[in-house]
Amino acid sequence: MDKSHQSQSDVSAALKSAGMQVTAQRLAVYRAVQTSPHAMADEICQTVREDLGVISRQAVYDALNTMSENGLIRRIQPAGSPARYEHRVDNHHHLACRKCESLIDIDCAVGEAPCLTAKSDHGYLIDEAEVIYWGICPACQQ
Amino acid sequence: MDKSHQSQSDVSAALKSAGMQVTAQRLAVYRAVQTSPHAMADEICQTVREDLGVISRQAVYDALNTMSENGLIRRIQPAGSPARYEHRVDNHHHLACRKCESLIDIDCAVGEAPCLTAKSDHGYLIDEAEVIYWGICPACQQ
DNA sequence: TCCAATTATGGACTGAGTCAATAATTGGTT
DNA sequence: AACCAATTATTGACTCAGTCCATAATTGGA
Incomplete structure (x- = not known):
């Protein structure tokens, strides 16, 4: 199954199995x-409003937070940017442009997390290696 | 030379060679x-105030920003945390605790940046691979 | 159908950081 | 040594992203 194209009922099921209720707001936020x-x-928030008509800012934040916590979506926060969200929850990385703030996905060569091993774990129980490649995108290179 | 223990005059020289003026505020911020x-x-800001007596919040931000831009210090921003600063400017990585927000340095096995190569660069000119290992620190494992 | 638990709404509020006008410093020049 | 243009610091208002909280509405199991 292509994890990056969850159908409506898949999302519904995922919400339920995480112990969350299924609401129009959450489904719409996931769709967005x-x-x-x-x-x-x-x-x-804007996208959802074009879809549902009205939704409170708080409901969007709640949905994004709980869905992130339950692994339905993933939150990324490149330095200097507010939080961004994506529906791809497999282990992949990101490529960020220093100039235009654009962000694109990069597949992880290894697959399952953590894909890198630290030289020494200092006693930490490491579950993820977050990698952000920084550079200049093709458009900004002119 | 141990890059992690710049003397006052080294900092002074570094500021000059970056085209920046040397001021008491900047030296104190670097020391902090x-x-x-x-x-x-x-x-x-607090640390510098114990040192100099007074400094404006804005002067601290200015010093941190310009020194970061000129490579005298490095800014790091783990998701969910405000910006943090460090004087180590060599290529190393970080280990963050999901519970207590603690952050420690991890040496980079490779050395010079970028220490990782992306599977595909999508036309980007990559200059850095920022790696943050996420996990639970020894203290929080109890 | 009913009801307890969960979720949404609306509005105030916080924290981190920036903007912009004015005052003070810096460091090269006569 | 004094001057002066450019850089830097101060002050206070302001923005942006996000949270808190009390109340109202919805959900889904009994």
């Missing part, structure tokens, strides 16, 4: 995240 | 960053 990956909270 | 690595802006 799916439609525009790497979008920020207020962009998602 | 050196003294408590991974500190946040307001902590640095």
Whole structure:
């Protein structure tokens, strides 16, 4: 199954199995995240409003937070940017442009997390290696 | 030379060679960053105030920003945390605790940046691979 | 159908950081 | 040594992203 294209009922089931209730707001927020990956909270809020008509800013934040905590979506926060959300929850990385703040996905060569091993774990129980490649995107290189 | 223990005159010289003026505020901010690595802006502000007596919050932010831009210090921003600053500017990584927000340095096995190569660079000119290992620190494992 | 628990709404509020106008410093020049 | 243009510091208002909280509405199991 293509994890990056969850159907409505898949999302519904995922919410339930995480012990969350299924609401129109949550489904719509998930759809918005799916439609525009790497979008920020207020962009998602706008998208959902075009869809549902009305939703409170708080409901969007709640949905994004609980769905992130339950692994339905993933939150990314590159330095200097507000939080962004994506529906891809497999282990992949990101490529960020220092100039235009654009962000794109990069597949992880290894697959399952953590894909890198630290030289020494200093006693930490490491579960994820978050990698962000920083550079200049093709458009900004002119 | 141990890059992690710049003397006052080294800092002074580094500021000059970056085209920046040498001021008491900047030297004090650098000292504060050196003294408590991974500190946040307001902590640095406090430390500098114990040192100089008075400094404006804005002067602290200015010093931190310009020194970061000129490579004298490094800014790190783990998700969910305000910006932190460190005087180590060599290529190393970080280990963050999901519970207590503690952050420690991890040496990079490779050395010079970028220490990782992306599977595909998508036309980006990559200059850095930022790696944050996420896990639970020894103290929080109880 | 009912009801307890969960979720949404609306509005005030916080924290981190920036903006912009004015005052003070710095460091090269005569 | 004094001057002066450019840089830097101060002050206070302001923005942006996000949280808190009390109340109202919805959900889904009994």
